[in-house]
Amino acid sequence: MSETTNSKSENWYASWFDTSYYHILYKDRNYREAQIFMDNLTHYLNLPEKAKVLDLACGKGRHAIYLNQLGFDVVGADLSENSIAEANKNANETLHFVVHDKREPFKEKFDAIFNLFTSFGYFEKEEDNLKTLIAIKESLSEYGFAVIDFMNVHTVLANLIPNEIKEIDGIVFTINRYEQNGFIIKEIDFEDKGQKFHFEEKVRAYTLEDFQSMMDKSGIFLLDTFGDYKLKKYQKNTSERLIMIFK
Known part of the structure; x- marks a missing residue:
């Protein structure tokens, strides 16, 4: 199985927001x-x-x-x-x-x-x-x-759910959330059509x-x-x- 990742990309939003999976x-x-x-x-x-x-x-x-x-x-x-x-x-x-x-x-x-x-x-x-x-x-x-x-970063961090699994349209999304280096990061992993995907959302904790x-x-x-x-x-x-x- 091949793996598609954008975790090394500086512009994570350029690839993740362009996928159909983001909208799902x-x-x-x-x-x-x-x-x-x-x-x-x-x-x-x-x-x-x-x-x-x-x-x-x-x-x-x-x-x-x-x-x-x-x-x-x-x-x-x-x-x-x-x-x-x-x-x-x-x-x-x-x-x-x-x-x-x-x-x-x-x-x-x-x-x-x-x-x-x-x-x-x-x-x-x-x-x-x-x-x-x-x-x-x-x-x-x-x-x-x-x-x-x-x-509101204060309430987000106070209520952060570190791990979550969501099934939508037959796709199982595994979501991990954490704070690191002034960012709130959400890692999203899932499989579809025999392919593994990994995406990250990174937003400044302003x-x-x-x-x-x-x-x-x-x-x-x-x-x-x-x-x-x-x-x-x-x-x-x-x-x-x-x-x-x-x-």
Whole structure:
């Protein structure tokens, strides 16, 4: 049996997110909860009708599509060519999808930029994560707001499940989670069609203080923090999420 691995790859996200297995493993995500989050967020930001919105790291575009249904002019951007090809089936005059590296600013400016569901902190080098923040800031219009929806590292580490087995669509995923060198790492092993696969997800274990430090370096103003998708205030030890509004 051959073994496919990307554990040595610096850019783990470039291969894992492009596989069909990524979407199988995460297909039960709660999209209704995500839609309620979009409703709450756009209402809180008081976005004007037909505002230009960027969904940064949009995956297959499900949230970009919903934002477009709310009446916004939306661009979904992602590094995964497969995901963008899939998302493009839903494109229309006010919904566009592009393959894009989030370290690069956009030429056009947006009234709101959303980076959702812990799609930040993937880069091995700190300066690349800083570049991403600066690119977000530089892609905002004069009156625009940005939102990063990140895990709350404190509750994630307190509730980390080290080992888990999940069977989905006849595929048995063995998942191991741990913290190492400032990253939260998830190792995913499974077999399919006689082939063994091994993937890793690595996300920086950034705290609110880490983000504040990066934002200070980037000339970014943190305006508000929330701790869940209903926009309850952020509490370090109990909140599910770390949601930051900035400009």
